[in-house]
Amino acid sequence: MIFITQLIYIKPGKEAEFHAFENQAIPLMGKYTGRLVQRLRPTQETYVAGEEKKPYEIHIVSFESEEKLQAFFKDDTRLQFKHLKDGSVESILMFKGEKM
Template sequence: MIYLTMLIFIKEGKESVFHEFEDMAIPLLSEYNGKLIYRIRPTKETFILYEEELPYEIHFLSFPSDEDFISFANDKRRKEFLHLKEASIKSSFLVKGEEL
């Protein structure tokens, strides 16, 4: 089992484009045995300490294997709407972990 934590930073004013991308991408996860365990939209008040820009959303996902994640990332349908991701996400930070 692998776990992925993604911090997502959105371009100003592009929130609705990001939501459109997510509305299409999230349902594909289950086809590759993936789960979106948490989808968090934190506020400034929920951070105790920070030194850099705050993320718009934090996603915590799981996949049984790297292969499942790679298959999800390479899904042809997902690639058809990647332009929405590129138009809305300024940057993202992905942390990979494994179950101990």
């Protein structure tokens, strides 16, 4: 089992486009053993500190294996909507790890 943590930074004014992508991509994860562990949206009140700017969202997801994760990334349905992600996301800082 692998875990992915993503700090997602959105282009200003592109939130709706990002949500349109997520509404398509998140349900597809289950097809590849993916699971949305947490989806967090920090607010100014809950953001304590950091050298980088506050991310729009933080996602923690899990997949059975790296192969399942890569299959999800290559899913044809996901790729049909990937332009929404590309048009709305400024950057993503992604960490891979294991549960300890």
